[in-house]
Amino acid sequence: MAPRVAQVILFFSLSVCVLGQTWCNKNYMVTEPIVDPGGRFPTPDTSSSPLLALRCGPAIRPYLPEDAADTSTTSPTAILIDAPIVFSHISNAVPVTLGPGTLDVTVSVNGKTIASGSVPLNATKHALPFSLSALKPQKAAYTITCSATFAKSQKFSATGLLTYLPDPPADIGSVTKFDARTGALLARPLNGPKTAAFEPVFPIGFYTGYGNYLATNFTTALPQLKSQGFTVVHPVPSFDNITQLDEVLDLMEEVGLWLMYDMRLTYMSTTSVTEEVNRIKSRKNLLLWYTADEPDGTSDPLNATSLAANLINSLDGGDGLGGAGYHPVSLVLNCENFEFTAYASGADLVLQDTYTIGNNMSFSTVWGTPCTDDYGDCGCDNCHQGFPDISKRMDEFKQRIFINGWGLTKAVWTVPQGFGNETYWPRYPTGAEWIVESILGINHGGLGALHSPSYAIYSLTGIMYVGVVSWDDPTTADIKASASSLAHALAGSMNAFILSPAASIRQITLPNGVDVGLWTVGSATLVVATNINNQAMSLSLAQLQLAGGPGTVKQVFNSGSSVSSDGRTLHFDKIGSGAFIVTQ
Numbered sequence: 001m002a003p004r005v006a007q008v009i010l011f012f013s014l015s016v017c018v019l020g021q022t023w024c025n026k027n028y029m030v031t032e033p034i035v036d037p038g039g040r041f042p043t044p045d046t047s048s049s050p051l052l053a054l055r056c057g058p059a060i061r062p063y064l065p066e067d068a069a070d071t072s073t074t075s076p077t078a079i080l081i082d083a084p085i086v087f088s089h090i091s092n093a094v095p096v097t098l099g100p101g102t103l104d105v106t107v108s109v110n111g112k113t114i115a116s117g118s119v120p121l122n123a124t125k126h127a128l129p130f131s132l133s134a135l136k137p138q139k140a141a142y143t144i145t146c147s148a149t150f151a152k153s154q155k156f157s158a159t160g161l162l163t164y165l166p167d168p169p170a171d172i173g174s175v176t177k178f179d180a181r182t183g184a185l186l187a188r189p190l191n192g193p194k195t196a197a198f199e200p201v202f203p204i205g206f207y208t209g210y211g212n213y214l215a216t217n218f219t220t221a222l223p224q225l226k227s228q229g230f231t232v233v234h235p236v237p238s239f240d241n242i243t244q245l246d247e248v249l250d251l252m253e254e255v256g257l258w259l260m261y262d263m264r265l266t267y268m269s270t271t272s273v274t275e276e277v278n279r280i281k282s283r284k285n286l287l288l289w290y291t292a293d294e295p296d297g298t299s300d301p302l303n304a305t306s307l308a309a310n311l312i313n314s315l316d317g318g319d320g321l322g323g324a325g326y327h328p329v330s331l332v333l334n335c336e337n338f339e340f341t342a343y344a345s346g347a348d349l350v351l352q353d354t355y356t357i358g359n360n361m362s363f364s365t366v367w368g369t370p371c372t373d374d375y376g377d378c379g380c381d382n383c384h385q386g387f388p389d390i391s392k393r394m395d396e397f398k399q400r401i402f403i404n405g406w407g408l409t410k411a412v413w414t415v416p417q418g419f420g421n422e423t424y425w426p427r428y429p430t431g432a433e434w435i436v437e438s439i440l441g442i443n444h445g446g447l448g449a450l451h452s453p454s455y456a457i458y459s460l461t462g463i464m465y466v467g468v469v470s471w472d473d474p475t476t477a478d479i480k481a482s483a484s485s486l487a488h489a490l491a492g493s494m495n496a497f498i499l500s501p502a503a504s505i506r507q508i509t510l511p512n513g514v515d516v517g518l519w520t521v522g523s524a525t526l527v528v529a530t531n532i533n534n535q536a537m538s539l540s541l542a543q544l545q546l547a548g549g550p551g552t553v554k555q556v557f558n559s560g561s562s563v564s565s566d567g568r569t570l571h572f573d574k575i576g577s578g579a580f581i582v583t584q
């Protein structure tokens, strides 16, 4: 959450409280009544008989002409098929009579078949290869129609958008692709050859104060951020002096840091967005756009984020109608459950910022009222437990994405709290707490299947990874050191697992609250674990169905953790975390 917003509200509340300010559409001032905020994500009706919810979409968005010639790169030409069997009326779910056999799937564009194959029921991201040679590069996305037949007579269908863009024109400086297999962003290495292969980027960095920090300190700050291992910088507007902004962005590019370009103050202005996108899109280090900062908190118009995304997309090489442009669009949502579908529809990457450190989550220290699910603002909407609220938020957002049929087009990123000593949050997180927040986000980005008895469905989100962009820098030396240590460990050996399309993923929350993510590639498993408790905890590798043993475990990240000398047990200090590679 942008504390800026909180301060604006504080200011307004003194002068114009008669207007009735809300947060997440809840009243929060002691003078105001409890009014149901509404806008909750609907729980789909359950079904007593099985339903098939077919989804299809391209593995990569967008494709480029070079992908037609070389399919052996990181940009495989394939249509991904999800065929979940559910007991809930989610998007595009229709009755299916189960039995032996597989789905016969045909993918067509304008009536012409481009791919076909058999797909198991319940498959996640089953790839059907196709050739781009049947298509021409163009701005407008192609509609793909996926028709499936099961047991000869049962028919199913789904559509998706396939974007195949021409080589970027001179005013586009870079291309960022979305890899639907992993949720990763792919880009050519910064400052590498113009034709270098695309590779996955793990975005880790901070929302970085501009006026109070970068504008004056950029010559020392940017090289330092790079050496600290961060990959992305998200400058926080306003950017008042464009000449100076250009100097900052030039150096950011020169030192090899990606730019997440923020239009929070201007995203609802067609004129400003047009000016900014046209100015920034030629930057070689532009990774992605960022529009609304907590539009659900301030109840921005429900169409605002999608209108902005379409405008940005149309200026960035796309059709402005849902096809991909040369860069994806992101935003952050702050509310646990307010108009998720409307606001998230305007982004490829949906960030969540669940801030639980130091604030009283049941009684508002700022407004002097209780916080409930229909009243009050405690700085963390509908939060009740602290750290577990972060995992829950990640899981809920991903589940809603699954229900809406967006699983092949959107991913969720996490915003760890890196601030404090203000409004709701009397203290900063420690570095170790910052790591717990980040690892919960990373582990819950990587769920394979999320079972939800209450919805009678499970989310086949497949293998997804998460970006980590913390609010905000400048922060404490302790947080910076911890974040830097994680960034170096990711680049060192963790990314090879987390970003691998070949990884199989499990996530386990042990009864003692230790949260574990496991990425297995071949005979090696990356174990990323965090202890949310204020007391030390241990877990045995056997609990993770890993053998371990002397010489089989290598620690690759340490924030208060260790492995026993017999290689069978992991120890965690209170609020301790670690990553380990276990070889079988």
Ligand SMILES: *[C@@H]1O[C@H](CO)[C@@H](O)[C@H](O)[C@H]1NC(C)=O
Pocket (backbone or CB within 6 Å): 085, 098, 121, 122, 449, 458
């Ligand atoms: C589909 O997968 C879910 C989750 O793994 C499982 O519970 C269910 O039995 C599977 N259904 C079929 C028909 O394979």
Ligand SMILES: *[C@@H]1O[C@H](CO)[C@@H](O)[C@H](O)[C@H]1NC(C)=O
Pocket (backbone or CB within 6 Å): 213, 216, 217, 474
């Ligand atoms: C910015 O630079 C000034 C002057 O060198 C220095 O005093 C200050 O600590 C720097 N700020 C940060 C957050 O590093």
Ligand SMILES: *[C@@H]1O[C@H](CO)[C@@H](O)[C@H](O)[C@H]1NC(C)=O
Pocket (backbone or CB within 6 Å): 241, 242, 243, 244, 247
């Ligand atoms: C804008 O920044 C440039 C470059 O730092 C500087 O030379 C110029 O004086 C600034 N303009 C204003 C109005 O501050």
Ligand SMILES: *[C@@H]1O[C@H](CO)[C@@H](O)[C@H](O)[C@H]1NC(C)=O
Pocket (backbone or CB within 6 Å): 301, 302, 303, 304, 307
């Ligand atoms: C967006 O929604 C607002 C109401 O909040 C409406 O006035 C406006 O016409 C809508 N814009 C478009 C382009 O649909």
Ligand SMILES: *[C@@H]1O[C@H](CO)[C@@H](O)[C@H](O)[C@H]1NC(C)=O
Pocket (backbone or CB within 6 Å): 360, 361, 362, 363
């Ligand atoms: C939150 O505030 C209430 C009311 O002042 C207090 O009773 C409670 O102990 C506080 N909880 C925490 C965790 O500080």
Ligand SMILES: *[C@@H]1O[C@H](CO)[C@@H](O)[C@H](O)[C@H]1NC(C)=O
Pocket (backbone or CB within 6 Å): 421
């Ligand atoms: C906390 O904020 C207050 C008011 O802005 C400031 O005076 C104080 O130095 C801050 N303390 C810390 C530890 O940052």
